[in-house]
Amino acid sequence: MPIGITDEHQALSESLRDWAKGLGGIELARVAEGAASADFDDVWRGVRDYGVAGIAAPEPNGGGGTLLDAAVALEACAHELLPGPLLGSAVAAYHAGAAGLDDMIDAVIAGGCGIALDPVLELGDRLAGSVPVAYDGGGAAHLLLGARGADGEERWFLLAAEQVEVRPQVGPDLTRRVAEVRVDIDAGEAVEVPGLLGEAVRRTALTLAAAEASGIAQWCLTTAVEYAKVREQFGAPIGSFQAIKHLCAQMLETAEAVAATAWDAAASAETVLSDPGDTSQWDFAAEVAGVTALDGAVRAAQDCIQVLGGIGFTFEHDAHLYLRRAVALRSLLGGGDAHAVALAGHAVAGIRRSVRVDLDGKDEEVRPRVREAVAAVAALPEASRRDALVDAAYLAPHWPAPYGLGAGPVEQLVIDEELAAAGVARPDIKIAGWAVPTILKHGTDTQRARFVEPSLRGQITWCQLFSEPGAGSDLASLATRAERVEGGWRLTGQKVWTSLAADADWAICLARTTALEDAKRQGAKQHGITYFLVDMGSEGIDVRPLRELTGDALFNEVFLDGVFVPDELVVGDVDGGWRLARTTLANERVAMASTNLGGSVERAVALAEGRGEADLARIGHAVALSSVCALLGVRSTLKALAGRGPGAESSVAKLLTVRNRQDASELVVDLLGPLALTDDPQVREDLHQSQLTRCLSIAGGTTQVLRNVAAERLLGLPR
Known part of the structure; x- marks a missing residue:
């Protein structure tokens, strides 16, 4: 599933994929192999005319979209490996727009822009210094570069390539050109982007790079699966072999996780609009994407080559070009461990991702009635609430009347929200949740x-x-x-x-x-x-x-x-x-996402104090995986709200949730060290959890069998 969930985003994605494919960018990249000054001008004219780089710029500059719109666009373009300075230009256009530099936005979109992520220039009367790596800087007309003054104050500037010395370089990614940039100009000649800081540039770059990583992971998954269906060995398609099934199913897990985190990183940027001084939600979501998406794209490309076998190792096949792009993105923004350390820091500080589902006014008709009914339940003694929930048909509102309301996704979410706000918890009906739907149907x-x-x-x-x-x-x-x-x-x-x-x-x-x-x-x-x-x-x-x-x-x-x-x-x-x-009711249950990371992950976060970077990285990885599981649930809910049935994310969520709970409980025991040998009650509970979770990859169908099912039913691989 791509980043976009709405019909509009899916249409945008499909349109841009078709358009980008027709530009022949991969062949242009091959032709330009080894050339420091690659000729991607024709492609960039198409990018400019189509308005791709400036989607998140202000409307007068041809934009008017959100950063999520931009992420959907960059994902689609990365799927076709569109060459040229798109990532740097999209980042620069977004920040120039936020700063009100309308003229510079047009210039950035027209000629492309390279970016640096760290403020390494020196600022005094002159702006001077050397930037070793300006991503997308080779051949771009402008550069977004940062500097520090003598007092350590950080400031950022948009410079024309003619103002500085640009030395394009050929890196691993044949579709892009980085550059070393040397600057020595009068400070008054530099166009400043007011209020911009490097942390904002890095956060935006990470968000859009995660979107590109999603496009890469999807292409790799599709390519591997299509090949596995037709390539025969030992008299059978290789996709019928369990080892290939599992590898492709794991690629599906990776692609869904990458898409979910890239979506959330871009969507969370909207939280800054309501409170520009609080970037905590975006920071958290971006670091989750940093842990998940960049390594995930590299892994997906490597696994794609593995499934392809010998042909995947040839220069002739396109797979290595996707691996090169994935490696370049990770090299620019850092691997998962660095982001995991930062994410652990956010979690220790008490930050949790709170994803709000926008009901777009669809709740206005039902909310007053629901709020009134919930208030009546909340006013009762605890012992009487279960019967009241049953009488109101709120215990299982998705069930058909008279036992439920036959509630659709919107009404279910409203009921959940109002129950949570009133402090009313539904009792767990346990196995009845499986038995009764079958009896009902x-x-x-x-x-x-x-x-x-x-x-x-x-x-x-x-x-x-x-x-x-x-x-x-x-x-x-x-x-x-x-x-x-x-x-x-x-x-x-x-x-x-x-x-x-x-x-x-x-x-x-x-x-x-x-x-x-x-x-x-x-x-x-x-x-x-x-x-x-x-x-x-x-x-x-x-x-x-x-x-x-x-x-x-x-x-x-x-x-x-x-x-x-x-x-x-x-x-x-x-x-x-x-x-x-195998019965499930046609009117499926949907639910809100919890801000809680889960028992063992929260316990690991509580044990983080005084830990070194290696332990913090492990804790951050656990926080990221827990967040991915929650995001997959949110995306399933949003699909239901859009009137679409469950997709791959529900199956992937089960596989990843099992891994999350097992790994997190084991991590807690590891963090305890010798204390795990004591009879402290909390320690005994920690050890019990690590032992108990071993059943999760067995119960309800083993992980291995579920991967077979995912490969056959979701990816269409042969039995």
Whole structure:
């Protein structure tokens, strides 16, 4: 998924990709290989005429867009590896516009602009010194350079290339030219950008570089997947090999994470408009992008070459050009560790990213009604609130009436916001959150009347009898059998890894009404599975606790020995249970993003005091990954608001959330050092978390199986 979520942004992205592809920029870059003064003039005329570099400049200068608009544009251009000084020019145009330098904006857009990220010039009566690297400076008509006065005050200037000595250089990126710049002019001849500081230049450059990184990662993913579908080895497409599936699925994780952080960095720039003195939200989001996007683009390009194999290692293929661009961006702005140290500092200072979903006025009709209803709930004693939430249909508002409101994304978000503002927490309905939607969609009226409302009120608790010793991730291989008897069925078999089984009143259970071998002969082992509702007090059920590596017994084995289930407790059609097991309501749940980083990450941040850079970098990486997981959820919500169904981000979020929780809990134990051996209660809890999270990459389908599923269903790789 590209950075842009709205229809307007997606249309802009597609239009710019088509336009950039038609310019033939990659061939021009190849022709210019080794030439310090590359001829990208024709491309730049197109950039100027199309208004790409100045999208975020003021409207009178042909702009009028936001920095997010600019990010969408730069991502699209990077996808086609558009050559020329686009990044530097976009940064300079944005800051010149903010400073009101209208004439200079036009000049920057017309001739391009190189930028330096550090104020290394000296300022007195003269502006003088040497800038070793001006990015996009080779061949650009202007340069944005910083200086310090004798008192250490920092000031920035837009200089014409004719005013200074520019020495273009050929770097690793064949599509761009850096330059060494020597300056020695009367200070009065320099056009100052008032109020600008290097930290602002660097932040904007990092934000737009992350957008370019997203375009690179997407091109690399698409190229690798398309090749894996058609390239054959050992008599089969290489995309059918699990190793390639996993590599492509990991590239998908990378591309989605890069896009999410680039989007948020650009979107967070808008927070500065409401309070120009507070850049904390943008600083935080930009550093998350710095940790994630730049390394991510390099990794995606490397993995693309790996999938391509020998052809990917040739100069003839374009893949190395994308790797070169990614390496250049990372070299300019720094690798992930440096940004992670800075991000850890922000987190320790108490800064958290607060992403607000703009409902664009769509909430005005429902908010007064919701606020009034929530206020009535909040006025009740804590013990009475659950029933009040059920009566108002606010416990699961996305469920259909009369149990919910059939609420769409906007109404759901408004309810969440108002409940949070009033301090009302919804109770966790646990396994009922999976069982009841299936009953709502596929059950009978009698089943709905019997189970739905009592489940919401907490009068019925559920467990899930799905997994078996021989059917975990491969659930369709389950062997528990259901034999037809008078008035119903008798279930016999063994289930395992069943949480809440010792306390549950009812279970959802999958069992075979057609033998596995017969189902295979009919074409699919998923055939012949039926969905049952099982009374856990029935005769023939034996629940045995399973003690996990933590020492706890959260899970259970459940043995079913001829357990009778009447016909009225079959959900849906006999032999049709597999489809039901995969049920989600068409009206999906959406949710707000939390500003909390998660228990283990917050604990790691709390342990940051006095740590060296290596530990701070690890903490910063954990903060970044936690932020990525939250951002993927926000982007799913925004897609729902735009009327589009769930995309790759929901599957990627599960994979990354597992990694986030496992890595963060392990990090906490590492940070404790020898203290991890003590019996301090907090330390014991830290150790318990690190052990408990090991199950996350197994439960609900192992990470490896989920990557296979992502590769096949999301990327279209062959089985």
